[in-house]
Amino acid sequence: MNAKMTALGKKPSKIREIFEYSRGRKALLGEDNVFDFSLGNPSIPAPQSVNDAIKELVAGRDSVSLHGYTSAQGDLGVREAVAQSIEKRFGTPASSDDIYMTCGAAASLTVTLKAICEPGDEVIVLSPYFPEYSVFIENAGAVKITVPTLPPDFTLDLGALEAAINGKTAAVLINFPNNPTGATLSAHEAEKLGALLREKSARLSHPVYLICDEPYRELCYGEPSPFMPNYYENTVIDYSFSKSLSVPGERIGYIFVPSSAQNNRDIYAAVCGAGRSMGYVCAPSLMQYVIKNCVYDTSDISAYDKNRTLFYNGLVEMGYTVTKPNGAFYLFVKSPSGDGNEFCERAKKHEILMVPSDSFGIEGYARIAYCVKYEMIEKALPAFAALMEEYKK
Amino acid sequence: MNAKMTALGKKPSKIREIFEYSRGRKALLGEDNVFDFSLGNPSIPAPQSVNDAIKELVAGRDSVSLHGYTSAQGDLGVREAVAQSIEKRFGTPASSDDIYMTCGAAASLTVTLKAICEPGDEVIVLSPYFPEYSVFIENAGAVKITVPTLPPDFTLDLGALEAAINGKTAAVLINFPNNPTGATLSAHEAEKLGALLREKSARLSHPVYLICDEPYRELCYGEPSPFMPNYYENTVIDYSFSKSLSVPGERIGYIFVPSSAQNNRDIYAAVCGAGRSMGYVCAPSLMQYVIKNCVYDTSDISAYDKNRTLFYNGLVEMGYTVTKPNGAFYLFVKSPSGDGNEFCERAKKHEILMVPSDSFGIEGYARIAYCVKYEMIEKALPAFAALMEEYKK
Numbered sequence: 001m002n003a004k005m006t007a008l009g010k011k012p013s014k015i016r017e018i019f020e021y022s023r024g025r026k027a028l029l030g031e032d033n034v035f036d037f038s039l040g041n042p043s044i045p046a047p048q049s050v051n052d053a054i055k056e057l058v059a060g061r062d063s064v065s066l067h068g069y070t071s072a073q074g075d076l077g078v079r080e081a082v083a084q085s086i087e088k089r090f091g092t093p094a095s096s097d098d099i100y101m102t103c104g105a106a107a108s109l110t111v112t113l114k115a116i117c118e119p120g121d122e123v124i125v126l127s128p129y130f131p132e133y134s135v136f137i138e139n140a141g142a143v144k145i146t147v148p149t150l151p152p153d154f155t156l157d158l159g160a161l162e163a164a165i166n167g168k169t170a171a172v173l174i175n176f177p178n179n180p181t182g183a184t185l186s187a188h189e190a191e192k193l194g195a196l197l198r199e200k201s202a203r204l205s206h207p208v209y210l211i212c213d214e215p216y217r218e219l220c221y222g223e224p225s226p227f228m229p230n231y232y233e234n235t236v237i238d239y240s241f242s243k244s245l246s247v248p249g250e251r252i253g254y255i256f257v258p259s260s261a262q263n264n265r266d267i268y269a270a271v272c273g274a275g276r277s278m279g280y281v282c283a284p285s286l287m288q289y290v291i292k293n294c295v296y297d298t299s300d301i302s303a304y305d306k307n308r309t310l311f312y313n314g315l316v317e318m319g320y321t322v323t324k325p326n327g328a329f330y331l332f333v334k335s336p337s338g339d340g341n342e343f344c345e346r347a348k349k350h351e352i353l354m355v356p357s358d359s360f361g362i363e364g365y366a367r368i369a370y371c372v373k374y375e376m377i378e379k380a381l382p383a384f385a386a387l388m389e390e391y392k393k
Numbered sequence: 394m395n396a397k398m399t400a401l402g403k404k405p406s407k408i409r410e411i412f413e414y415s416r417g418r419k420a421l422l423g424e425d426n427v428f429d430f431s432l433g434n435p436s437i438p439a440p441q442s443v444n445d446a447i448k449e450l451v452a453g454r455d456s457v458s459l460h461g462y463t464s465a466q467g468d469l470g471v472r473e474a475v476a477q478s479i480e481k482r483f484g485t486p487a488s489s490d491d492i493y494m495t496c497g498a499a500a501s502l503t504v505t506l507k508a509i510c511e512p513g514d515e516v517i518v519l520s521p522y523f524p525e526y527s528v529f530i531e532n533a534g535a536v537k538i539t540v541p542t543l544p545p546d547f548t549l550d551l552g553a554l555e556a557a558i559n560g561k562t563a564a565v566l567i568n569f570p571n572n573p574t575g576a577t578l579s580a581h582e583a584e585k586l587g588a589l590l591r592e593k594s595a596r597l598s599h600p601v602y603l604i605c606d607e608p609y610r611e612l613c614y615g616e617p618s619p620f621m622p623n624y625y626e627n628t629v630i631d632y633s634f635s636k637s638l639s640v641p642g643e644r645i646g647y648i649f650v651p652s653s654a655q656n657n658r659d660i661y662a663a664v665c666g667a668g669r670s671m672g673y674v675c676a677p678s679l680m681q682y683v684i685k686n687c688v689y690d691t692s693d694i695s696a697y698d699k700n701r702t703l704f705y706n707g708l709v710e711m712g713y714t715v716t717k718p719n720g721a722f723y724l725f726v727k728s729p730s731g732d733g734n735e736f737c738e739r740a741k742k743h744e745i746l747m748v749p750s751d752s753f754g755i756e757g758y759a760r761i762a763y764c765v766k767y768e769m770i771e772k773a774l775p776a777f778a779a780l781m782e783e784y785k786k
Contacts (some may be wrong), residue, residue, distance in 0.1 A: 001563075002667070003669050005508050008665030016465070045456035054451050054679075063438035067640040072409070103496055103644070106672030115398050132669070139670040170394075247460040249495070249678025266399050273401030276525070277532040279499030284677045285642025286447075 010141040013131055014359040015039065022353050029351065035380035038353045039370040040179065040329065044299045044371075050245055057286060059174040070288060072188035072281035073272060074101025074254070078288045082254055083297045090227040093259055095360040100271050101283040101291075103251040105215045105240035106132065111280055112236055112255055113140035115270035116209050123171035123211075124161065128154070128332070128360035130179050130213070142170065146361055152323050154183040154332070158192055165200045172197065176225045177216040180360050180367035182308075182325020184225040189390060205263045207234040214233040215253075216328040218244035218298045221305050233260035236267065241291060243329075246299040247251075250289040304329045307370040307377055314381045318388045329371040332357070336391035340365050346390065349381040406524055407752040408432065415746050422744065430761040431746045433722065435574065435639040437692045437764075443638055446686040450679060459682070465674035466665060467494025467647070467681055474685045475647055478733035482618040486652055494676040494684075495662050496644040498608045498633035499525065504673055505631055505648055506533035506564075508663035509602050514563035516604075517554065521547070521725070521753035523572050523606070535563065539754055545716050546575040547725075551585055558593045563604040565590065569618045570609040573753050574725040575718020577618040600627040600655045608646075609721040611637035611691045614698050616658035618720060626653035629660065634684060636722075638683050639692040645680040674782035697722045700763040700770055707774045711781045722764040725750070729784035739783065743776040 018038040025034045057066055073079065079096035086094040102108045109132075117123060119141030125133050127148045137144045147160045150247060161172070174193075176185040185193075193210075201207045212228050216238060229235045240253035257268045275281055315322050321334035333354070335343035340356040343366050347354055357365035370377065411431040418427045450459055466472065473491035481485040495501045502525075511514060512534030518526050520541045530537045540553045567586075569578040578586075586603075594600045605621050607630060621626045633646035650661045668674055672757070702725060708715050714727035726747070728736035733749040736759050740747055751760035763770065 001509055001656060001659060002507060002511050002663055005663040005666035005670065007665065007666065008669055009508075009662035018415050039462075041457075041462050043457060046460050050460070051451045051456065054447065058444045058447050063444065063639065064434075064436060067439050067443070067642050069432075069434050084517075103672075103677075106674065110670075110672040114395060115402075116394055118395050132672075135670050136672065167656075185587055204653075228418035246456065248462050249460050249675055251675065263394060266394060267403035270398040271402065273403070274395070275399055277398065277503075278671050279496075279503040279529065281499065282642055282644065284644050284680065286679075287677065288642075370691050387774050 002255055008135065015131070015355055018353055018355060023366060025351065032376070032379070034351050034353065035376060035383060036353045037370065037372065038355050040369045040371060042243055042248060042299065042371050043373060044246055044303050046246040047294065047297045047299055049294045049297045050201050050290055051248060053290040055342065061289075066289070067285060070282050070285050072276065074099065074283055075285070076286050078292045081292045081295050086256060090230060092227060092229050094256065095259070098257050098259060098264070098268065100255040100257075100268070100275065101288055102253045102255055102275070103280060103283050104242055104248070104253045105213060105238060106136070106253050107251070107280050108238035108240065108253050109211075109213060110136050110278065111271055111274045112137055112211055112238055113137060113142065114274035114278070115267060116236070116384070117170045117212070118141040120168070122168045123170060124164050125350060125361075126156070126170045126174055128180050128357060128362040128365070130175060131359045133173060141248065145169075148362065149183070152321070154178065154323065155182040156185070156189050156193060162196055162200070164353050165208060167204055169208050172212050172215060173211045173330055175213040176218055177327025178329050179216065180355070180357065181323060182328045182330045183323070184220055184223070184326040186223075187226050190226035190228060190231040194228070197232050197234065201234065205216050209261070210235040211238060212236070213238050215240040215243050219304060219329060220327040221308065222326050229258040229260060233258070234262055236261065245294060247287070250284065250287045252283055252291060303374070304371060307372070307374055310374065311368070311370050311377050314377075318385050319390065319392075320384070329369060331368040331370060333346045333366050336388065338364055341356060341366055347387055352380060352383050395685050401427045402530065408524070408748055411746055411748060418744065425746050425769070426774070427746065428440075428696050428769060428776060429746045430763065430765065430773075431748050433762045433764060435636055435641060435692065435764050436766060437639055437696045439639045440687065440690045440692055442687045442690045443640060443683055446763065447679065454626050454682075457594050460678060461481045463675050463678050463681060464667065467492065467676055468678070471681045472687045478688045479649060483623060485620060487649065488652070491650050491652060491657070491661065493648040493650075493661070493668065494681055495646045495648055495668070496673060496676050497635055497641070497646045498606060498631060499529070500644070500673050501631035501646050501648050502529050502604075502606060502639045502769050503532055503671065504664055504667045505604055505629055506535065507667035507671065508532060508660060509604070509629070510535040511565045513561070515559070516556050516563060517565045517752075519549070519567055519759070522569060526566060531629040541755065542576070545714070546572065547574040547716065549578075549582050549586060551589055555589055555593070558601060560597055562601050564604050566604045566606060568606040570720025572609065572610055572721055573723045573748070573750070574716060575721045576716070577613055577616070577719040578673065579616075580619050581622040583619035583621060587621070590625050594627065602654070603628040604631060605629070608633040608636050612694055612697060612722060613720040614701065615719050622651040622653060623741040626651070627655055629654065637691045638687060640680070641678045643677065643678055645684060660662060693715050696767070697764060700765070700767055703767065704761070704763050704770050707770075708777060710777050713777070713781065722762060724761040728758050728759060728760060729781065729786060731757055740780055743780050745773060745776050745780065
């Protein structure tokens with residue numbers, strides 16, 4: 001038996017742990033009396049077009065063709081539709097041969113990392129970051145190198161990034177709009193990042209790839225976050241429809257290897273190879289065809305924006321230090337005591353559930369997922385006020 | 394970039410290669426004039442209950458609950474339904490805590506192998522075997538050891554198996570009903586196999602796990618193939634609904650770790666850990682709920698039996714040497730020249746597409762997938778006769 005895997009399975013992520021605690025409290029107190037902001041599970045329904053597409057497909061399409069295998073990399077028509085949507089929306093050249101359909105963001109990431117990294121290579125992540133990055137990078141046999149972003153706005157620290165890149169660096173993995181901070185990248189930052197990676201690649205005589213984990217791409221409340229292939233040629237996009245279409249359980253996303261990327265055909269082949277080696281071939285077929293119909297749709301994301309405004313304003317008024325998020329559906333709140341774990345533990349007494357920031361590789365904060373019902377935030381605000389009162393005593 | 398993955402992606406499996414060739418021929422000659430027996434893609438529709446369940450779920454269930462995340466290991470109710478079906482059908486104790494829902498058989502296998510093997514461990518496979526086993530075992534960092542089965546019926550060679558097991562053996566991976574031979578296991582063989590593995594485990598002071606890859610479990614034309622947990626305690630079942638429900642594109646299956654298995658809780662934890670490390674958490678949610686409704690259903694498998702009889706009798710009459718398959722939907726035909734590749738190449742001139750047996754780790758045969766329309770077999774038989782005539786000249 002594999003001891004590492006056993007340990008990994010026995011030590012569930014902090015987020016899962018809170019999820020289990022929450023279940024217990026809800027059973028005791030009732031669903032509405034636990035203010036659970038721990039899980040990034042979309043709370044708004046999928047757009048009507050998703051269920052309409054499912055109904056149409058089931059009614060109109062032959063069972064063997066609907067539920068049968070597609071190509072390993074995904075149905076050709078589906079990949080064409082995805083490529084066209086990229087061209088239309090971002091002006092980036094894209095063809096079906098650059099798209100690999102996957103079982104959601106986790107699959108996109110594990111496949112991309114295994115495709116790009118040789119064992120022992122380094123992958124730079126920017127803290128705070130999604131905790132599973134550590135696990136996925138280890139699965140690829142690579143080594144995680146952490147470079148912090150700069151509070152309070154969690155902007156890029158290009159100097160630190162530059163210092164971290166060396167001959168062993170295979171890739172830099174970024175995530176904007178960001179989980180857990182809600183930060184987006186500015187066009188100016190995107191340009192600077194592209195220039196830095198281009199210069200470093202030239203100096204090292206090998207491409208330093210940029211991997212963009214983009215499950216929140218559609219969730220921007222101001223300027224859209226820059227589409228990085230337009231700023232840096234050696235970019236690979238890992239996308240998921242989980243949040244944009246509110247279908248996280250359905251596991252559907254894609255990898256996009258732009259033709260601008262150096263060794264584009266080799267990287268795409270490596271993506272196919274890595275998918276094959278882990279058994280990630282043919283993403284769920286019904287959902288692939290749904291995507292073909294719904295690739296331009298999103299859920300009613302304005303609901304998250306309303307939540308964001310209510311929650312952010314409420315917390316700031318009470319005296320909490322929060323960076324206003326430009327995207328995703330998370331608030332990153334500074335612990336009034338400076339200790340993120342203490343903050344989250346104390347909040348539990350008010351039935352508030354948040355995730356302490358050390359899960360994300362940084363100390364002193366808590367993550368709030370505001371992809372919940374508006375009424376829950378209204379009801380929770382007095383509890384946050386009471387919590388702050390304790391710190392003021 | 395990972396050179397191994399690039400090479401793996403560039404060298405598609407032989408089966409995929411024939412698939413592409415077939416596409417070209419069909420475009421040239423018309424769909425019905427190419428006798429394509431290369432792909433194990435079910436040709437009969439899913440039972441009506443599958444599409445009924447999808448319709449009901451989409452119409453009746455709240456979108457957020459239907460398309461949202463389930464637990465990493467799968468929805469509790471779904472796992473309960475699967476566990477109950479195992480208890481009812483095989484009399485084997487099973488609980489929801491022993492079931493891990495997966496994205497189909499490939500995922501079941503990659504997760505199980507990574508859970509059970511430490512890097513460098515040996516995994517024994519019985520030839521002929523499904524070609525992707527090599528790739529999956531390598532993904533787990535393990536080493537594949539091949540033990541041939543005994544023609545003409547491809548029964549277990551227990552002496553050879555016994556000789557191959559040593560202190561490094563983590564698992565024996567079997568597949569009955571078998572792809573490519575259609576062989577099933579007899580109850581007598583199952584008993585002997587269990588006894589051998591039990592004895593070896595005792596002598597080596599560590600369990601030698603038996604991994605059963607069972608996508609064809611429901612496709613037996615005589616006696617059902619024995620359910621191995623009833624014969625050997627340290628068995629892990631890797632199941633897929635792809636063939637039983639004719640939904641291979643939907644990627645839905647499960648891993649069953651029986652409570653009888655030594656270190657059952659640790660293995661299950663390792664399965665959770667391996668799933669997490671590769672991003673295999675929460676199998677597609679809509680299909681999970683479909684399984685809950687359809688766990689006792691199968692497609693109309695009698696169609697395959699009709700194909701089997703027509704094809705087998707036809708080929709034997711012409712003078713081909715074929716072992717009568719007891720399960721799955723494959724015929725394993727001996728090359729009249731003794732050379733499997735020569736046989737498949739020559740067959741192409743008659744527009745017959747088969748897979749040469751060296752893909753399966755054995756020389757001198759060709760695999761025919763008879764999960765096709767009955768009429769296609771009728772139409773192909775004269776071509777097989779003409780092919781045989783060439784060998785008789």
